[in-house]
Amino acid sequence: MEIPFTATRTIASKLLQLIRVCLFLLLVIPVHAGAAGHPYVPREINSAGNSIDPYKVNQLVAIEGSVVFPAGDGATGTELWKSDGTAEGTVLMKDILPGPEGSNPSGLIRLNGKIVFRAADTGHGMEPWVTDGTPEGTYMLADINPGATGSNPVRFTVVGDVLYFGATTPTGNKLFRTDGTPAGTRIATEFTPTGGVSGIDSFTSGHGKLLVASYLSGITRTWTIWSVDPVIGTTDRISSFLSQPKNMTPCGGRTFFSLSSEPYGEELWVTDGSESGTVMVKDIYAGGSSSPSGLHCGDSTLYFSAGEPSSGTELWKSDGTGAGTILVKDINPGAPGSYPWGIKAMNGRVFFSASGPGTGSELWVSDGSDTGTSMVKEISPGSGSSYPGDLTVAGSLLAFTASNAVHGEEVWVTDGTTETTFLLADLNPGSSHSAARSFTQAGDTLFFSAYDGSGRYKLFAAALAPAPHSLILSPSTGVVVSSPTVLITGESHTDTGKPLAFIEVSTDNGISWNSAGGTAAWSYTFQASADGIYTLLARGTDAAGTEEIPGPGIRLTVDTAPPAGTVRIDNDAATTSSTGVLISIHATAQDPGVSCSGIYPRICGELFIRFSNDATVWSDWEPAQPERNWTLSTGDGEKTIYAELRDLAGNTALFGDTIILDTSDVPTSTITSPGTGSATNGSVLSVSGTASPGPAGGTVVLVEVSVDDGTTWYAAAGTSMWTIDIPLSNQEGSYTIRSRASTDLHVETPGTGVTIRVDRTPPQGTLALYYGEWTLNAADNGHTCFLVYPSICGPVEMSRDGSEWQQATTRPGTGGPLWLRDNAGNLSHIPAGRYDNSNGGPVMVERSVPVYYSFLQHAYGAAEEGDLIKLSAPLAESIIFSRTTSLTIRGGYAGNYGAILGTTAITGSVRVLAGSTAIENVEVSGTITVEGGNLALSSVSVR
Numbered sequence: 001m002e003i004p005f006t007a008t009r010t011i012a013s014k015l016l017q018l019i020r021v022c023l024f025l026l027l028v029i030p031v032h033a034g035a036a037g038h039p040y041v042p043r044e045i046n047s048a049g050n051s052i053d054p055y056k057v058n059q060l061v062a063i064e065g066s067v068v069f070p071a072g073d074g075a076t077g078t079e080l081w082k083s084d085g086t087a088e089g090t091v092l093m094k095d096i097l098p099g100p101e102g103s104n105p106s107g108l109i110r111l112n113g114k115i116v117f118r119a120a121d122t123g124h125g126m127e128p129w130v131t132d133g134t135p136e137g138t139y140m141l142a143d144i145n146p147g148a149t150g151s152n153p154v155r156f157t158v159v160g161d162v163l164y165f166g167a168t169t170p171t172g173n174k175l176f177r178t179d180g181t182p183a184g185t186r187i188a189t190e191f192t193p194t195g196g197v198s199g200i201d202s203f204t205s206g207h208g209k210l211l212v213a214s215y216l217s218g219i220t221r222t223w224t225i226w227s228v229d230p231v232i233g234t235t236d237r238i239s240s241f242l243s244q245p246k247n248m249t250p251c252g253g254r255t256f257f258s259l260s261s262e263p264y265g266e267e268l269w270v271t272d273g274s275e276s277g278t279v280m281v282k283d284i285y286a287g288g289s290s291s292p293s294g295l296h297c298g299d300s301t302l303y304f305s306a307g308e309p310s311s312g313t314e315l316w317k318s319d320g321t322g323a324g325t326i327l328v329k330d331i332n333p334g335a336p337g338s339y340p341w342g343i344k345a346m347n348g349r350v351f352f353s354a355s356g357p358g359t360g361s362e363l364w365v366s367d368g369s370d371t372g373t374s375m376v377k378e379i380s381p382g383s384g385s386s387y388p389g390d391l392t393v394a395g396s397l398l399a400f401t402a403s404n405a406v407h408g409e410e411v412w413v414t415d416g417t418t419e420t421t422f423l424l425a426d427l428n429p430g431s432s433h434s435a436a437r438s439f440t441q442a443g444d445t446l447f448f449s450a451y452d453g454s455g456r457y458k459l460f461a462a463a464l465a466p467a468p469h470s471l472i473l474s475p476s477t478g479v480v481v482s483s484p485t486v487l488i489t490g491e492s493h494t495d496t497g498k499p500l501a502f503i504e505v506s507t508d509n510g511i512s513w514n515s516a517g518g519t520a521a522w523s524y525t526f527q528a529s530a531d532g533i534y535t536l537l538a539r540g541t542d543a544a545g546t547e548e549i550p551g552p553g554i555r556l557t558v559d560t561a562p563p564a565g566t567v568r569i570d571n572d573a574a575t576t577s578s579t580g581v582l583i584s585i586h587a588t589a590q591d592p593g594v595s596c597s598g599i600y601p602r603i604c605g606e607l608f609i610r611f612s613n614d615a616t617v618w619s620d621w622e623p624a625q626p627e628r629n630w631t632l633s634t635g636d637g638e639k640t641i642y643a644e645l646r647d648l649a650g651n652t653a654l655f656g657d658t659i660i661l662d663t664s665d666v667p668t669s670t671i672t673s674p675g676t677g678s679a680t681n682g683s684v685l686s687v688s689g690t691a692s693p694g695p696a697g698g699t700v701v702l703v704e705v706s707v708d709d710g711t712t713w714y715a716a717a718g719t720s721m722w723t724i725d726i727p728l729s730n731q732e733g734s735y736t737i738r739s740r741a742s743t744d745l746h747v748e749t750p751g752t753g754v755t756i757r758v759d760r761t762p763p764q765g766t767l768a769l770y771y772g773e774w775t776l777n778a779a780d781n782g783h784t785c786f787l788v789y790p791s792i793c794g795p796v797e798m799s800r801d802g803s804e805w806q807q808a809t810t811r812p813g814t815g816g817p818l819w820l821r822d823n824a825g826n827l828s829h830i831p832a833g834r835y836d837n838s839n840g841g842p843v844m845v846e847r848s849v850p851v852y853y854s855f856l857q858h859a860y861g862a863a864e865e866g867d868l869i870k871l872s873a874p875l876a877e878s879i880i881f882s883r884t885t886s887l888t889i890r891g892g893y894a895g896n897y898g899a900i901l902g903t904t905a906i907t908g909s910v911r912v913l914a915g916s917t918a919i920e921n922v923e924v925s926g927t928i929t930v931e932g933g934n935l936a937l938s939s940v941s942v943r
Contacts, residue, residue: 036397036413036446037463038551039425042083043090045458046074052449053078054457057437061108061115063133065443068093068115069459070105077102080119082133085445085461093131094138097121105129109156111163114180116141118153125150128165130180141178142185145169157203157210162230164188164210166200173200175212177230189228189235204248206255207273211238213245227273238271239278245269247304251297254320256281256304258292265289268304270320281318282325284308292316294352298345301368303328303352305340312337315352317368328366329373331356340364344391346398349416351376353388360385363400365416376414377421380404388412392439394446395464397495399424399439408433411448415495419520422471422493424462425551427452429476436460453477468494468540468548470503475536480557480591482649484528490538491521498542509535509553528558532592559649561590563607567643567657575660578749579632581641583657585609587624589647602626605647612642615654621646636661665696667741667748669703669722674737676754679795679824680728685756687716688723691741698743709736710750732758732781757782759824763796765808767816767833774833776812780822795823802827 045051051071052059060067066089071081076092077100083090096103096119103119111130114137119129124140125148131138144151144167151167153176158164167176169187177188188210201213201223210228215221225238225245243260250256253272260266264280266289271278284290285308294305302320307313311330314337318325331338331354338354339361345351349372354364356375360383366373379386379402386402387409393399396415403409407423408431414421427434428451435457436450446462470492475481494500500519506512507526516524516538528534535553565587570576588596589605596604607624613633624645632639642656669691674680685707691700703722704713716724719741728735738753765778780794790810798808799819812818816832 036394036399036424036469037465037467037549038469039411039427039448039450039460039462040552041452041458042085042461043087043459045071045081045090046456048074050457052457052459054435054437054449054451056106059106059108059449060438060440060447061110062440062442062447063110063113063115065445066133067440067442067447068108068131068133069438069447069449070108071459072102075100078104080105080117080131080138083447083459083461084442085447085463090459093133094135096129096138107153107156109158109163111158111178111180112161116156116163116178116180120150123148126152128153128167128176128178128185130178139182141180141182142176144176155200155203157205159205159210159230160208164203164228164230166203175200175228189233201244202248204250204255206248206250206271207253209273211248211255211271211273213248215244225271225278237275238273239275247293247295249295249297249302251295251302252300252320256295256302256318256320258295260289266291268292268306268318268325270318281320282322284316284325294341294343296343296345296350298343298350298368299348303343303345303350303366303368305343307337309335311335313339315340315343315354315366315373328368329370331364331373333357342389342391344393344398346393347396347416351391351398351400351414351416355385358383361387363388363402363414363421376416377418379412379421390437390439392441394439394441395444397464399446399448401434401436403433407431409436410434411436411450420493420495422469422491424469425471426476427460429453429478463549466496467546468492468496468500468542470538470540470548470550472536472538472554475554475556477554477556479555480559480648482560482651484558484560486526486528486556486558487523488516488526488536488538489521489523490516492519492538492540492548494540494542494546496542496544496546498544498546501541501543501545503538503540506537506539506550507534507556510537510550513539531558531560533557557592557649559591559647559651562651562653563587563589563605563645563647564653565643565645565655567641567655569641569657569659573659575662576632577661577663577666577746579634579661579663580749581630581632581659583611583628583630583641583643585624585626585628585643587645591647591649608646610644610646612644613639615642618644632659632661636663663694665694665698665743666746667691667693667698667700667743669739669741669748671705671737671739671754674754674756676756679757679759679822681758681760681824681826683728683730685726685728685737686723687726687737687739688721689716689739690721691719691739693743694746698745700741700743702742704740704742706738706750707735709753710738713740728758732760734758757824759822759826762826762828763794763820763822765796765818765820765828765830767812767814767818767830774812774815776808776810776818778808778820781826797821 060069066082066084068082070078072078076095079095079102080093082093103121105117105119108115108117114130114132116130118126120126124143127143127150128141130141153165153167156163156165161179163178165176166173175188178185199215201215204211212226215223222240222242223244224240227236227238241259245257245259248255248257254270256270258266259269264283267283268281270281284306290306290308292304292306296303302318304316305313306316311327312335314330315328317328338356340352340354343350343352349365349367351365353361355361359378360380362378363376365376386404388400388402391398391400397413399413401409402412407426410426411424413424434450436448439448444464446464448460449457450460451457470490472490474489488505492500492503503516503519503522504513505516505524516522534556536556537550537553539548539550541547568584570581587603587607589607591605594605603624603626608621609624610618610621611630612618630641638658639661640656640658644652644654646652669689671689673688687705691703693700700719703716703719705716705724706713707726714724714726716722734755734757736753736755738750740748740750759781761781763778763780765776767776775790777790778792778796780796783794792808792810796808797805798812799805800814802819816830818830820828
C-alpha cells in the first residue's frame with residue numbers, strides 16, 4: 001500500500017500539522033485569491049529594439065490562459081503574437097503580411113471566445129480579422145472595401161454575441177456587425193433614419209442594444225442617440241440634443257452620460273433607452289456646469305467626478321435618481337477639490353487617484369460612504385504626487401502604476417490596505433520610468449508591457465499565486481561598490497492571510513541562504529570574501545510555511561582593487577620644445593568580470609581620468625581615452641604631468657610622467673599686417689610679418705600662414721621678413737590668421753593670431769528729416785541696430801564729396817548727397833534725403849508723457865513714409881504744438897484711433913492718410929482732407 005508523502009513526513013511535521021489544525025479551530029484567517037509574483041520577460045522578442053509599441057495602450061487581450069498582442073521581432077514587422085507566460089509558449093501566431101512592413105494588428109477585442117481585430121495583408125488595406133489563438137484560425141472576416149485602401153474598421157463594440165463596428169465601403173461609411181464568422185459579417189443597418197446623419201461619434205453597449213451617438217450638421221448641429229437591436233436589427237431614435245452626449249457609460253440597466261443643455265450647463269444625464277426615460281439626473285452645479293467625467297460603474301452604482309463651488313471637483317455617486325446622486329466625500333475640503341480620476345471598481349469598492357489636504361495625487365479607496373473613503377497609501381510623501389494610473393483588477397489585487405522620489409513610474413499592487421500596497425518591481429531602475437501599460441490577467445498570470453533597464457519596451461508576466469513577495473531596495477542592480485561590507489535592505493509583503501515568519505537573503509544566486517533582520521522591513525549585512533560579481537536574492541516565508549519563489553536577482557559588483565596604468569608624454573620623449581604635448585594612456589580597471597588582453601595601448605574597463613600640471617589644480621573628470629592632448633605649464637625645465645584614474649567603484653590611482661621643456665631654440669613669428677579687428681572686401685588677403693630663431697640660435701628656413709585657424713597652411717615668401725597673398729573664400733565672416741616659423745629642428749607652436757572680417761556688403765543708410773533736422777541712420781554689415789532712432793551701428797565713415805572722410809554721425813548737417821564707407825572699404829551713396837525742403841520736416845512736439853511707440857519705435861518709419869506725425873493705434877497722445885504749414889497725420893490701424901489730444905493751432909491744411917484718426921481741440925486755418933482714413937473730430941474749428 002502506498003503511503004503519500006512518506007519520505008517527507010516526520011513526527012515534528014505531524015505535531016506542527018496538529019497545532020495548525022487547533023489554531024484553525026480558534027481563528028479562521030481568509031486566504032486571498034492571488035498575490036503578484038516577481039515580473040519576468042517570457043521571451044526577448046526583439047533584442048535590438050522595442051518589441052511592443054510603447055505609444056499604444058490596451059494591446060493585450062486574454063484568450064484561454066494566454067494573451068494575444070501585436071509585436072515585432074525586427075524582421076517580420078508588427079504582427080500578432082501569443083504568450084502563455086513561458087519562453088516556448090511566446091510565439092509569432094501568424095505572419096499576416098510577410099516582410100518587415102507588418103500587418104499592424106490593432107483594436108483587439110474579445111468576442112465569443114475569439115479575438116476580432118483589424119489588420120492589413122497583401123492586396124488588402126485594413127479590414128476586420130478574427131483569431132482563435134491558432135495560425136489556422138486567424139483569417140480575414142470580410143473584404144469590405146476591396147483593394148489597398150481597405151475599410152478601416154473602427155469603434156469595435158460588443159453587444160451580447162455581436163460585435164458592431166463602423167467601416168468604409170465603396171458607397172460610404174456603414175454600420176457593420178459580426179458574430180466572428182465570415183458568414184455573420186454584414187451591414188447591420190443602412191442607418192439612415194428620418195432626419196439623416198452626418199457623422200457617428202460613439203458606440204456604447206447598453207440595455208442589450210447598441211447605442212449610437214450621431215450628429216447632423218447644418219446651421220445648428222444636432223446630436224441624437226439611437227438604439228440598434230442586435231436581434232431584429234431595428235434602429236430607433238432615443239433622443240436628440242443641441243450638444244454632444246459624452247462619457248456614455250452603462251450601469252444598473254441604464255446608460256449615463258454627460259450633456260450640456262440650457263439653462264443647466266454640463267450635467268449628468270441618464271437614459272433607459274426611451275425618449276421619456278432620457279432625463280437630466282441632477283443639476284449638481286446650479287447656474288454652472290459640474291462637468292461630470294471619469295464615469296465608472298461599480299455594483300450597479302455610477303461613480304464619477306463632478307464639481308460645484310462649495311466642494312470643488314470631488315467623487316460623486318448616482319443610482320440614476322436626483323435624490324440618489326450625492327457627494328461621496330469632500331476629500332480636499334473647500335473649493336480646490338481633489339480631482340478624482342481613473343476610477344476602478346474591485347470587490348465592492350472603487351479605487352481612484354485624488355489629491356487630499358497636504359498631499360499630491362495618491363491612491364484612494366471608497367465603499368461609497370464618507371467614512372469608508374480614505375487614502376490607501378501615500379506613495380510619494382508630502383505635496384509630491386505618485387500619480388497612480390492604469391488601475392486594473394488582477395485577481396484579488398489591483399495593479400497600477402505610480403512613482404515617487406526614489407523610483408520612476410513603476411508597477412505597484414494593492415489589496416486596499418496600506419500594508420499590502422507595494423512596489424512590485426523596479427523594472428527600469430532608479431528614477432527612470434518603466435511606463436507599464438495594458439495590464440491583462442490571463443489565467444493565473446498578469447501580463448503587461450513595460451521598459452526595463454535595457455531601454456526596450458517589451459512583454460512582462462507575473463504569476464498570480466498566494467505567496468510572500470520580497471523586494472531588495474538597496475543596493476540597486478548593477479551597483480559597483482569599493483567596500484567588501486555591503487548593507488542589503490528591502491521590504492516584504494504577503495497576501496496569503498498569514499503573517500511573515502522570516503526573510504532570507506542569498507548572495508550566491510540561491511545556492512545558500514542567510515537570515516535577515518526584520519520582516520516587513522528587513523536588512524542583512526553582507527561581508528564579501530573577495531572581489532567579484534554577486535547575485536543577490538531575497539525570499540520570505542509566512543507562518544504557514546509558504547515560501548516565496550525569489551524574483552530576478554540584483555547584480556552587485558564588489559571591487560576593492562584600484563585601476564592600474566601608465567601615462568607617457570610624446571611617446572617617451574626626453575625633451576620637447578613645445579608646451580603642447582600628446583599623452584598616451586594605458587589603463588585597466590581591474591574590475592571583476594572584465595578581461596583585458598591583447599590590446600596595447602588600451603583602456604580596458606569603464607574608467608575616468610583627470611590631469612594636472614601640479615597635482616593641485618585638476619582638469620574635469622572625463623572618460624579615459626588612449627590619447628589626450630595637453631598643454632604644459634610655461635617656463636623651460638622639467639615638467640611633470642599627473643594623471644588620476646577612477647573606476648566605477650570609486651577606486652583611484654595616481655600616475656605621472658616627466659619631460660624637459662626647452663624652448664631656447666624654438667623660432668618665433670609675428671604678423672605685422674593686417675591688424676586684428678581689421679576688415680577687407682577683397683578676394684585675396686596680403687599678410688606680412690617677421691620671424692626669428694630662438695635664443696639658442698639657428699636659422700629660420702620656413703614661415704607658413706593659415707587663414708582657417710590652422711587647418712590649411714601656406715608657405716610665405718621670405719623668412720626674417722616675409723609676405724604672402726592668400727585667396728579668401730566667398731563667404732563673409734570672421735577669419736583667424738595664424739603664422740608659424742620652422743628651423744631645421746623645431747616648428748613653432750602657433751599663437752592666437754589675429755582676427756579679421758571679410759565684408760563685401762556696402763553699409764546701409766537713410767537720410768531724412770527728424771524733428772526739423774537732417775538725420776542719418778546707418779549700419780555696417782554684420783552689426784545689429786536696436787530700436788533706437790537714429791543710430792550709427794558699426795565702423796561707418798561719411799563724406800559729402802567722397803574725398804574727405806570723417807566718422808559718421810547721426811547729425812550730418814546736410815540733406816545730401818552723402819557717401820558712406822565701412823572699414824572694409826565698401827561704399828554706398830545717398831544722393832539726397834527723402835525731403836529736400838528743410839521746412840517740410842516733422843514738427844517739434846511737447847509731450848506730457850513719453851510716447852514710446854510713436855516717436856521712438858516708429859519715428860524712422862514715419863519719416864521714410866513722408867508722414868509728419870505717426871500714431872500707433874490705439875494710443876492717445878497729449879501734445880501741444882503750432883504750425884505755420886500744412887500737417888499730415890498718419891493714423892493707427894483701421895477700426896482703431898490714434899488720437900491727438902490737447903490744444904493745437906495749425907495755419908494751413910490737415911491731411912489724414914491711412915487708418916482712423918481722432919483729433920480734439922484743433923484750430924485749423926485751411927482745409928481738412930481725408931484720404932483713405934476715417935476722421936473723428938471733437939472741438940475742432942476750421943476757418
